[in-house]
Amino acid sequence: MKVKTLGFLLVVVFSIVCMMSALAIASEAQPPKYVFFFIGDGMGTAQRSAANEFLKSQTGESHLMFMDQFPAYGVTTTYANDRFITGSAAAATALACGVKTNIGHVGVDPNFNPVETVAEKAKKKGMKVGIISSVSIDHATPACFYAHQPSRRMYHEIAMELANSDFDFFGGGGFKDPKGKKSKKPLGDALEIAKENGYEILANKEDFMALTKDFGKVIAYNDRLPDGQALPYAIDYKPEDITLAEFTQKAIELLEGPEGFFMMVEGGKIDWACHANDAATAIKDTLAFDQAIQLAYDFYKAHPQETLIVVVGDHECGGLSLGFAGTRYASSFDHLKHQKVSFQAFTDEIMRKYKESHVGKAAFEDMIPLMKEYFGLQINGEGELVLANYELEELKEAFIQSMSGVKVNVGTSDYLLYGGYDPFTVKLTHLLNQKAGLGWTSYSHTGVPLSLSAIGVGAETFNGFYDNTDVAKKLMTIMGFEFK
């Protein structure tokens, strides 16, 4: 009888333990209340690795970026429906909607049928929704979360959809065509309509930083939008600029609440820097993106049972590799610290001023101090940053090409050298990158599969090798949404 009772007790205890485990598993299967979806535009595995190595070279520590410390890790294919090498619209449609579509399509399938996005599903469910990007807020990647248009170039129509989205927070860059000046059928002033729909519109750091939870819906952009209505590159940031991390921090403050939130944050100019083959600028933008991720990670640590963070790229850009023919097996990431401005600022500010003030009297000699000041490159002296004779000749040739103002055409050998960029600037970034041991193969995107990392509720689902459309499907499944 005693043995029987003991047995019974043991069985009961064991059963309780089992049931508790089962309950624990079931509770883990609850959808996350807070979801962060970080998209690094143009951020492939090589871009992440370059940023990690540069970070190590500057801090002397071996820690990785926050995004690369997450426990779940996947690799995704990126191809579009109609092309192996994808574009940001087709890629973001895959990531937001879970469908393969054609190049340029925003939130619609190849037959132009709108597909509900994960952000729209979250809004419908009652969650707060935030969309943040370092490029214009109507750009392909953010647009694919709230708009449905046959072409990413329909900026006006996209802005109108934003104004009518009822999403809670839009932050980052500005609008490319809010009034429909470039549209055949203008639909009104998107910003005015947004105001009518209850949005507060801010373009001032002080006002933005003062925002508190009693505010309603917000559209906020940086005062200074130097190129294409985008935030400045991180390398060119000034104290009066709002950083991607600051936009993210404010969105967390404003959106946190009982409804939960879905937040998409794009590091959009990693791509632009990689198109121009400018590694230092891409790395600094990747690190700025990681600072935004760090804030989400801090939030996760405070709400580990309720938060999911997913970080992915949309496609690789530039064919970046961490090895170059000239440096063979050597790498010197530290050299990249010598670059002080983005290729864009160098072209648009420094070189433009020089050109305007030196019409008919431009001389390569004038470039020598600029090369050193902004890129650390020297024509004599000692060290790895001194140009070889053939490099100097190539740079002189690029300078002549720049000063000539002659456009470089696709299909020529000059296009291979300079792409569509200012020849002298791109030659400078090429030379500095090469001295660091980095090489590029393209001025466009590439089709190399990418890394994805995740932490939090359901993150383990993101382990493995899968397609970019699966990212949205996994996300929707974890969030308890139906994919259709």
Next chain:
Amino acid sequence: MKVKTLGFLLVVVFSIVCMMSALAIASEAQPPKYVFFFIGDGMGTAQRSAANEFLKSQTGESHLMFMDQFPAYGVTTTYANDRFITGSAAAATALACGVKTNIGHVGVDPNFNPVETVAEKAKKKGMKVGIISSVSIDHATPACFYAHQPSRRMYHEIAMELANSDFDFFGGGGFKDPKGKKSKKPLGDALEIAKENGYEILANKEDFMALTKDFGKVIAYNDRLPDGQALPYAIDYKPEDITLAEFTQKAIELLEGPEGFFMMVEGGKIDWACHANDAATAIKDTLAFDQAIQLAYDFYKAHPQETLIVVVGDHECGGLSLGFAGTRYASSFDHLKHQKVSFQAFTDEIMRKYKESHVGKAAFEDMIPLMKEYFGLQINGEGELVLANYELEELKEAFIQSMSGVKVNVGTSDYLLYGGYDPFTVKLTHLLNQKAGLGWTSYSHTGVPLSLSAIGVGAETFNGFYDNTDVAKKLMTIMGFEFK
């Protein structure tokens, strides 16, 4: 009473279910009896993806290579102890022993202390051990599983360790210095010592294919070893050659048994082809490697509870990217089918013969039919494989450089164009690769993290982002070995 009985019964049933689950989990934790470790030398994520895309372009199907169908997927860093961009010896020491070591070290730590390899641990435990490589069997990657030497170049000493390893099966390429002709202190004839130690040595396909289980220990290599004692490139295979898959199949047949086995199979010439920036040859070698993996996968399907397969690269090579400045967003993997021979065979056979028979009368015009026959490249006509004028000029320049016989030195602009290879051959593979939409940045390895995939017992352990030393540590843990 009735309710109490019912409750008791329910608890018992639930407990039994729980215990069965626990037992199932426990039984999964049993070490795998059969372990396959596939190492694609120079096989990065881009190489895998290029092979997948070429495969699709040729079969019209969307299936991936077998290695990319495995459920577990990881990404590994590859850096050596003393250099960011690793070499095959340091990388294979990490993969075989779980320690970071210096460039060139074989199975020893940075202080030259030997570290027991996973293969040695398997042998000690009583498992059968097989080592297969498409390059010479004393090359860095295979050597790191059975030898402990300060330098990978100590081929004679490595061969002596092989002869004394007591491993059960060595297959693939031959030996570079079995008698110690290049060694300061020759230790004897490694092959004679191997025979004394009970090895059967075979270098004939017919005898090899006839091998049956009653044979003892085997060292088998292909009769034809065209370069560096390695198997021919897959693109150059002849029916009388033993393929990597055939070596693998025979090893499975011979080693299967109650003791279980550990088998390392290296696709060693993916790396060599990538050094030369020859994508078609690298892809065909990757597909040949995948055929060996398919055999392991078939074996896994017959023994799913007892088998583990891990597939990884040791480092990327060449800075391959799936995008090129000239083709921008276009890709045409199908073009690669036009290449009929490896860069090596083209240089060593076709061009060597031409040079020898045309001393003083070499003419670029003679190349036109060869370019078309072996690479599909045309100087006129229609289609994407017709060279642009600037490409033709570059090719003529490379031809002159080739015929001059002048060595290309490191540190020159010509080195960027041709590396240490025959200028005309490397220019041909560059042009064909570029027309397919592929670019390269280096003739050396690169530091881009790599994909790893796995299936079978313990495979899920390989999900995530980790270092190459962790691969060995995970493998040892799964196999029940102590890491020290």
